[in-house]
Structures are given as C-alpha cells and as structure tokens.
Amino acid sequence: MKQAACALTIAGTDPSGGAGIQADLKTFQELQSYGMSVITSIVAQNTTGVKSVHHLPIEMLKDQLEAISSDMPVHAFKTGMISNVSMMKAVAEWVPQVSAPYVMDPVMVAQSGDPLIEEESRVWLRENLLPLTSLVTPNIPEAEDILGESMESSEDMKEAAQQMVTRFGAGAALVKGGHMKGEAVDFLYDGSEIHTFTSERIDTKNTHGTGCTYSAAITAYLSQGLPLVEAVKQAKYFVTEAIRHSFNLGNGSGPTNHFATREEVFNKWF
Numbered sequence: 001m002k003q004a005a006c007a008l009t010i011a012g013t014d015p016s017g018g019a020g021i022q023a024d025l026k027t028f029q030e031l032q033s034y035g036m037s038v039i040t041s042i043v044a045q046n047t048t049g050v051k052s053v054h055h056l057p058i059e060m061l062k063d064q065l066e067a068i069s070s071d072m073p074v075h076a077f078k079t080g081m082i083s084n085v086s087m088m089k090a091v092a093e094w095v096p097q098v099s100a101p102y103v104m105d106p107v108m109v110a111q112s113g114d115p116l117i118e119e120e121s122r123v124w125l126r127e128n129l130l131p132l133t134s135l136v137t138p139n140i141p142e143a144e145d146i147l148g149e150s151m152e153s154s155e156d157m158k159e160a161a162q163q164m165v166t167r168f169g170a171g172a173a174l175v176k177g178g179h180m181k182g183e184a185v186d187f188l189y190d191g192s193e194i195h196t197f198t199s200e201r202i203d204t205k206n207t208h209g210t211g212c213t214y215s216a217a218i219t220a221y222l223s224q225g226l227p228l229v230e231a232v233k234q235a236k237y238f239v240t241e242a243i244r245h246s247f248n249l250g251n252g253s254g255p256t257n258h259f260a261t262r263e264e265v266f267n268k269w270f
C-alpha cells in the first residue's frame, strides 16, 4: 500500500481562504501531501483586512498538538501565525517530539498591515523558536524585524539570510524579495552557500497569502523527502504560477490560485 507523505501546519485561520491554515491545506492537497492542521488563532479577515482575532486557549493548542503527535506521522511541518509567547512556548515544547523538518513562516503582519503577533513575542520567537527550525522564510519587513536592521539591496538580503543561521541558529533561511522592485528574487542560505531563486514579477494586486502558500509548498515537498534546495526550487515555481493565475476575488488583495498550478506541476513532474 502507498504510504502518505504527511504535512502539518500550525497557524491561524483565514475564512476568506487565501492565507493561513486554509491556504496551507489547499497547497498540501494540490501537491499531494496528506494535510493536517493545528489552529492557533481564529482570525476574522478577508482580502481587505483583519476585523478581529480570537486566540484559542493554550490548553486547546496543546491538546491539538498532542492529538497529532500521539497518533499521526508528521513528515514535515510549518508554523505561521503564533501570536503570543504562551503559544510559542507550547509549540517550542512540542517540537522535539517530532523528528521532522520544521519550516517557520515568521508571520508578523497581514498584507493589509494589520498586526498578527504581539510586539513582545518577536524577541521570544527569535531567541527560542528560530533555533528549532530547519528553515525560516521571512519577507523583507520580517527579516528587518528579526535582525533589527533595514535592508535595501540583494546584498543585504543575502547577508540577512546568513545572519539568521549563523547568529540566531536557524537551520537555513530563505529571505523573500516579494517586497523589492524588479524581478521576484529570493535568497536561500543553507548553512554552506547562498542559492538564488528568481522569477519575473507578475503585475497583480492579488498576492494575499503568497507567503503562506510558498512555505506550505516547501513543507509539502519536504514531507515527500525532497532535499531542501530542490523543495524551495519547486515551491518557487508553484507560488509563481499561483500568483500568475490569481483570482480577482474580494475588494482588496485577492488570493492566489493553487488549482491553476496543479496541471502544470503534474505535467512537469508526474
């Protein structure tokens, strides 16, 4: 019998379906990993912004994590929105129980500018969660926040990726250039060298949830046993096509379209 590749996301929700847990599960499904989810916070949001946030009680978060690790295999997992230190502690205590690659998308603000994590938890994330990761995937503002330095050039991005690993103990770091101008270029430092992933910049406002989709795709590929650099390469392709075929839904920044990428990915790889 075929063994499933099992991917888990630990994150907040997006009822409009473009970001958070919903985006992650769709991505896992499209890429043929078995998707599982642990919810940290319920977020009332859509393409225009965040209305309100409800954090689940900490015992509920712990019970969900326990429900997974006591019963299900985890071949790779990711974290997205983890709003406060208590939740981060619960996740940090759980991580050693699973020996699987850990991808951290250090979600801090929604694309609308609404904060998704409490101010004081940023330091805790950097000092305690980051060293547990196999890969961290900050965008430019998140990398600036973690390092406390502003970034303006490709050289700054490469330097930031290296610092995440050498100074803060991440397993590897992928600094994403979605917020830069020109081509969409991301830099991965894997502990020994810098790898560059480039795509053309697609002219669209519909990029709600690109960071979630990208890190979920990397997690899916890692759950299937791909080596890190190959997982990022293929995930970059997946997210680029999802942005190219994004939906003009809602009144704000519309969601990416995972469905459109399925055939292309299948034609290419199966």
Ligand SMILES: Nc1ncnc2c1ncn2[C@@H]1O[C@H](COP(=O)(O)OP(=O)(O)OP(=O)(O)O)[C@@H](O)[C@H]1O
Pocket: 110, 111, 138, 139, 140, 176, 177, 178, 179, 184, 185, 186, 199, 200, 201, 202, 203, 204, 207, 208, 209, 210, 211, 212, 214, 236, 239, 240, 243
């Ligand atoms: N307009 C675009 N065209 C092509 N690729 C893009 C575009 N915008 C972002 N990307 C790519 O999408 C991926 C996600 O990058 P980005 O920096 O936007 O992450 P993020 O800010 O975490 O996502 P989000 O927009 O969901 O907050 C990266 O590979 C980035 O290069």
Ligand SMILES: Cc1ncc(COP(=O)(O)O)c(N)n1
Pocket: 011, 012, 013, 014, 019, 020, 021, 043, 045, 080, 081, 107, 109, 110, 111, 112, 116, 207, 208, 209, 210, 211, 212
């Ligand atoms: C629950 C949750 N997690 C992450 C994001 C970031 O996604 P984006 O920056 O594209 O809005 C989000 N909006 N909501």
